[in-house]
Amino acid sequence: MLLEHIASPRDVKALDATALPQLCDEVRRAILENAAAVGGHLAPNLGVVELTVALHRVFDSPRDKIIFDVSHQSYAHKVLTGRAAAFTDPAHYGEVSGFSNPHESEHDFFSMGHTSTSISLACGLAKARDLAGERYDVVAVIGDGSLSGGLAFEGLDNAAVLNSGIVIVVNDNDQSIAENHGGIYGCLARLRTSGGTASNNIFRAMGFDYRYLEEGNDVDSLVEALEALRGIDHPVVLHVHTTKGAGYDPAERAPEVWHHVGSFDIESGRKHTLISGDVPEGTYADITGAHLLEAMKRDPRVVGVTAGMPYVMGFTQERRAQAGQQFVDVGIAEEHAVTFITSLAAAGASPVFGVYGAFLQRSYDELWHDLCLNCAPATILDIGASVFGASAETHLNYFDLAMLGSLPNLRVFAPTCVEEYLLMLDWSLGQRELPVVIRVPGTKPVSRPDLVADFTDAPDFSKPAYRVVKHGQDVAVLALGDFFELGERVVAALAEHGIQATLVNPRFASEFDEELISSLPDRHRVVVTLEDGVLAGGWGEKIARRLSDRDVRVRCYGIDNHFHDRFDPRKLLEQNGVTVEGIVRDITSLL
Amino acid sequence: MLLEHIASPRDVKALDATALPQLCDEVRRAILENAAAVGGHLAPNLGVVELTVALHRVFDSPRDKIIFDVSHQSYAHKVLTGRAAAFTDPAHYGEVSGFSNPHESEHDFFSMGHTSTSISLACGLAKARDLAGERYDVVAVIGDGSLSGGLAFEGLDNAAVLNSGIVIVVNDNDQSIAENHGGIYGCLARLRTSGGTASNNIFRAMGFDYRYLEEGNDVDSLVEALEALRGIDHPVVLHVHTTKGAGYDPAERAPEVWHHVGSFDIESGRKHTLISGDVPEGTYADITGAHLLEAMKRDPRVVGVTAGMPYVMGFTQERRAQAGQQFVDVGIAEEHAVTFITSLAAAGASPVFGVYGAFLQRSYDELWHDLCLNCAPATILDIGASVFGASAETHLNYFDLAMLGSLPNLRVFAPTCVEEYLLMLDWSLGQRELPVVIRVPGTKPVSRPDLVADFTDAPDFSKPAYRVVKHGQDVAVLALGDFFELGERVVAALAEHGIQATLVNPRFASEFDEELISSLPDRHRVVVTLEDGVLAGGWGEKIARRLSDRDVRVRCYGIDNHFHDRFDPRKLLEQNGVTVEGIVRDITSLL
Structure with missing residues (x-):
């Protein structure tokens, strides 16, 4: 095992070049076995094993700064930066978090778990470097759907005019969490198929030096491409074509389902627990998807909207197919989603945007300035908002009421049970007065008809009544x-x-x-x-x-x-x- | 006067084509005289007079929907949609708001005053139209710096794949509020100088049909270009080159200064009251700019950051020149600004981001997930946060404490007077522990040495002490x-x-x-x-x-x-x- 001797990136550099493919295999196996046992973001991490090995082979972390966007694809980075035991030794499983974390390692510069931040973070590091008159490389690794987030664009826009060295590696695996949506992915696809030569290159358009590498899972090619970027004095984009789930057949074939997994059996690919893309029966997600699909059938103006996570509102591939034009995935673009439902509602449609509370906060200004100021009758399902929801510090879902509570014109419902939830949802779909957020319980669904027994007819939620x-x-x-x-x-x-x-x-x-x-x-x-x-x-x-x-x-x-x-x-x-x-x-x- | 007979866009259509230039002149004169008397967003509105006349000549508002981004450039639109008296008759001055407002007119679809929302709004209108099986045109007019906002990109990204008719008019006046910053403006400049033919066109890259019009202040050319877009069945960008401040010499020469004005004398161009870009002596802006510039001279790692509004923190062109590399204008990109200062601070710099509270809210997620989670010692000046600040419903600056009050790790200071403010600012610049927001009073500066008399040495604000x-x-x-x-x-x-x-x-x-x-x-x-x-x-x-x-x-x-x-x-x-x-x-x- 090479991995036994990798205590820091220095050891990656010390290896003979011919040993790198074996190192990649071992890193991949460690990630796979760890995920099979305890779950995690499998497919994104499998895709960047070679890229990560090459980054640590070429750059000199922590002097050079490598920022992994979202950081849910930093497992290989963790394995190579002194934290291999957490992946290889069952006794140490769970000792590291699923995201980058400065408390874990000097090679992690930020705690992070939301998409699209890496380029802006890299800009700040590069600027601080220049002000201090220091010299080191700053590398942002972004991809896996993160490019559609507005912040990524603001970062690109500014990185392009930084007048200094900054490397942006676009990890293009042709997959967001669900599917890629949006014009930028068409651009990436044309660049991929043309080997990086297509005209109308969005990165060149913004002023970047641009390089393309097709062999994104070939460590030698990656090392060569990255070597050329060491000490670069201007903004450059290296566009790398990787395979999400690379090296594990089930994940390569169904990367959406294998994006984030619970435990599973490696040989058969049989899942033991929930896998992303699954919508288990009887959950609030499932109840929501089924109920909305019925509403869509009754009314062609009911539209489901998601920002890259259709399954959190129960929209499996099957339900999405059934919904057809009545379901829109805007990609990872929560701000757009809220402004989009504002005008959908203003123009007579009944949009329903399902989103985790931790991501809804990306739309604070759009909630205030678009949705609430215009009092648009759209519905937002604030999903998993509970101390029983996500427990990663990056994804806490229980700040939502504090965020929403001062917004004018907004009605926030907090249902206690399935029956009450669906009555509130139906009321919201039927009204044209105001924006509604329903706090979908983060706990297991409970059926409590007694809690809505006060309603004989369709409930009237037009006035706040406890x-x-x-x-x-x-x-x-x-x-x-x-x-x-x-x-x-x-x-x-x-x-x-x-x-x-x-x-x-x-x-x-x-x-x-x-x-x-x-x-x-x-x-x-x-x-x-x-x-x-x-x-x-x-x-x-x-x-x-x-x-x-x-x-x-x-x-x-x-x-x-x-x-x-x-x-x-x-x-x-x-x-x-x-x-x-x-x-x-x-x-x-x-x- | 033609204007006397323009009660609605229908009357614009009824005019003989040869009369359009005269109509433009009259609209321009009305805007100029009104602004000279009562102030307003002068330069942006002068630039789009011909474009607006052409839009109402060609499209059929309110059946067709025209959305003006930010809507601070919708004065001509107001003049043409039944609200001319508010511009031509001093007795009616002030009867309309400075932004689009559905309560004023059926031709205004949304209340809005923040940048970068128009494309997302247009997407929702177009989608609602398609779901209802209706047919009309949807037009977003965006420019004047709005394109650098992440939401605009999310909107573009989604509009490009809408699979339906949507018109995006990029009003390119080569000017944001201050100056344009960012890679996208380089792209626009290359397109302008090449007459729209430059390779690496960002709009084509995203999949748009793209057209270019150089004569953006020629009403006949505009009518012709827009006619070609009526009833279009796919997403199209019309890139129009306009002149900010067109038709009023002082504004053409100094569009930053004439972006938003108080009253002035038309003939001499002499201002009676504050004009944007001015930093009047003795204001909190001026005090801030002077103080920060001194701090920058003492410490090369102090960096001022603005999102397109340097003067709100007192950074006149002169002070910006003196600050050099220590002042960064990221363009209208508040999200990036907050993530950027996070990593600047993490890497040892002392960044200070000055921003109105109403725009700071665009960065809620970045405040939470980047700045606060990483406990980065950056300083934010929350400017004008007061009921005595802006009084437009779109720009209310007094929701900030409710927004900030639940953010972990954040220290929010509320100084009472100039002396206390500067002590807090200095303390913040000198510490490396946590992120700080200082609520710069929205009221006139008061000097009250007695309120800081309890501090004999440099004050210690490390523990909350009333x-x-x-x-x-x-x-x-x-x-x-x-x-x-x-x-x-x-x-x-x-x-x-x-x-x-x-x-x-x-x-x-x-x-x-x-x-x-x-x-x-x-x-x-x-x-x-x-x-x-x-x-x-x-x-x-x-x-x-x-x-x-x-x-x-x-x-x-x-x-x-x-x-x-x-x-x-x-x-x-x-x-x-x-x-x-x-x-x-x-x-x-x-x-």
């Missing part, structure tokens, strides 16, 4: 969305202490049932708010402010606003005092 | 930033009622002096928070939450989160109960 599920006294528990169940448990535990608490399902997360809130002090001495999100700027604080000059004590429960990484959600809640026992203890001490 | 300016009892007034002066007046008025209130200058707007806050109930029965921003999700609510389970009443003062348009700030404050009298009345009733 539902009092249980009338009590002394204590009122306002339990939002998927934390309603926590509220039920708190109320049950209080009953054991002889306290008959009031339990409220607020349903609305950005507007307030002012009458109900204002009446709470009449019969209650303590009000508790529960939300599955950050406290700072969140929902509970808005209740606290409304009652803080009244004769009642309010205690808000939620999460502290730190970048928690790879946490156990139960433990995080415990740390924040969000447990039934803790809450009941607090309440009894406040009474 | 300053108690006056120790009292019963009532505590926490008055943030530029509202400190309001707090002083409230405390003085309370004294007249025999109440000796405590007055606190919090200084920190996103972190909390927990000890001080927690001790407030010991000597006070009422706590009041004052902030120059929206209440929902803002700063005061965070205080309210901290005290809502304590024996004290808290009342928060700030602004409601609505899109107020063209308001009088005093009246808006009054409507929100933010007056000395109102606050004192509330307090006495709470005691």
Whole structure:
């Protein structure tokens, strides 16, 4: 095993050139076996094994700076920079994160997990280098769908006029997460098929020196191409054609499905757990996809919109085929998605944009300036927004309510169960008044017809009205969305202490049932708010402010606003005092 | 006067073709005279007079949809769509807003004032049209610096693959607000000088049909070029070369200075009030520019960064020349700016990005995922953030605290006066620990050495510590930033009622002096928070939450989160109960 002797990039440089292909094989095998055991971003990483080996062969990290866009394709980089054990030794699996992380290694310059940032980051490094009068190379590796993000373009636009050395490696695997969408991918395709010679080259158009390498999974060719870029004094794009999933047949054949995987059997390719592109039956994704497809059949103006992740809203390839023109994948371009649904809605269509909360935040200005200012009746499904959603610090999905809560004209729903969710979705599709965000629970779907039993006809959500599920006294528990169940448990535990608490399902997360809130002090001495999100700027604080000059004590429960990484959600809640026992203890001490 | 007979675009169509140049002259004169009297976006609008007349001659608004990017160049459009009186009759000046507005006219489809949205909006209109099986033309008019914004690229990327008719008019006046920056402008320049024939055409690269028109201020040529695009069935870019400020000599010669003007004398070109590009002496902009330039001279790693608006941070052309490599204009690309300063700071530089709050919000994800997650010691000057800042609904600058308040690792300062501001700025430039936002007051600079008298040496802002300016009892007034002066007046008025209130200058707007806050109930029965921003999700609510389970009443003062348009700030404050009298009345009733 060569890998045993690779403790740092220096060891890659020390190898005989003829040994590089073997090193690539070993790195690939390590990535594959690790992913088979514990899951991960398989296909993107398999595609860049040779590129990464070549980068570390040629450049001198950490003096030279190599930035992997999104950093979900930095596994080979991790293997070569002293972290091989986390991939080769089951006892150390899970010791490194799935993204680049400066706390792990001096070869990782940034914590990052969103696409399209690498070129801007590289520009800053290059500029800082020049101001300090230092000399080293700065390399951004971008691709795998990241180029469609607006930030990547802003970065390109500025890198082109940097007047200094900067290397941008375009890792072109002809695949985004799902499929590539957008004009730039047509341009890349024409460059690929012409061996880089097609006219109307977008990189040359912007002023870059441009090179093309067809053999993107051949380490010797890569080394040669990169050698030519060492110490370069101007902005250059090296366009490399790689194969996503390279070296593992199932992943090469179905890179979308193998983009991010759970555990699987290497020989058979049989998955043990969820694989991206899968939409398991009975999940909120599946329920959403099925429900929207029916809505589309009834109304040709219902349109599903995704930014490169159709499966998070249940749109499998099959459902996309059925939806036809009524489903649009705009590629990784969340800003465009929000402005696009704004005008779709303004022109009479009923668009539904499904997106993780962590990515919806890329559209803050479009939410404010386009969607909300124009009060366009579009629907956004804010998916996985929960401490039980993603647990990578780069992908925290529970800052959404704090982000959305001050936007004017916006209605944010927080459903407690499947039935309530679908009623809210249907109401939103049927109305022409205002933009709606539905916070699709990040927890497992629960069926609770009793929670919508107050609706005899089609529900009217045109005014914010909280539902009092249980009338009590002394204590009122306002339990939002998927934390309603926590509220039920708190109320049950209080009953054991002889306290008959009031339990409220607020349903609305950005507007307030002012009458109900204002009446709470009449019969209650303590009000508790529960939300599955950050406290700072969140929902509970808005209740606290409304009652803080009244004769009642309010205690808000939620999460502290730190970048928690790879946490156990139960433990995080415990740390924040969000447990039934803790809450009941607090309440009894406040009474 | 032809203009007297133009009540709608229909009347433009009814004119004899030979009359169009005269119509253009009259429209131009109206815009010029109106701007001379009341100010406005002069140069951009003068450049598109012929283009706008031609668009309304050829297309059939409002059936056909014409979207003017940013919409600050839609004055001619307003003149031609029934709103001429607002430009020609002094009695009606000010009756229309400076941006497109659906409440004004059926020819305005969206309220908008941020750049780079038009192509995405056009995509949605075109898609809605296709889904409904309707037929009309959709035209986006973009240029004047808007193309460098990432959203414009995401829009282009998607428009190119729309598989349907969409017209994108690139209004190329070779000028952003200040200057054009970025690779795309090099591409446009090469296309201009080659009459549209240069190889490596970025629009063709993305798959657009592309046409070029050199005579962008010749109405006949424009009519001819646009006629060819009526009913087109695929995505097309019409690249038009216009002259910013066309027809008014001073504006043609100095389009940056004449981008947005106050009143002026037409004959002499003498300005009566502020003109964009000016940095009047003694303003916060001027103080900032002068101070940063000194810091740059002392330390070669201090870098000023702007996104197309150098003068908002006091960087006149002169100061930019003096700063040299230490000042970077990234063009209209706020997302890039934030990611760029992240890596600049990470690599040892001390970047300072000056930006209006309304545009900082375009970088929400970059603030969260790049700057804050990586805890990069960069400084952002959040300029004009106040109800006394911009009063157009598109440019409201007082949502910033609500946006910033939940971001982890971020230190937000709210200085009360010039002295405090500069101490905070210096502290930020000297530290390597965390990202800093300084909320530069939107009000007139005040000098108050007494407010920093507690600092004998260089101040240490490493821990959030509020300053108690006056120790009292019963009532505590926490008055943030530029509202400190309001707090002083409230405390003085309370004294007249025999109440000796405590007055606190919090200084920190996103972190909390927990000890001080927690001790407030010991000597006070009422706590009041004052902030120059929206209440929902803002700063005061965070205080309210901290005290809502304590024996004290808290009342928060700030602004409601609505899109107020063209308001009088005093009246808006009054409507929100933010007056000395109102606050004192509330307090006495709470005691």
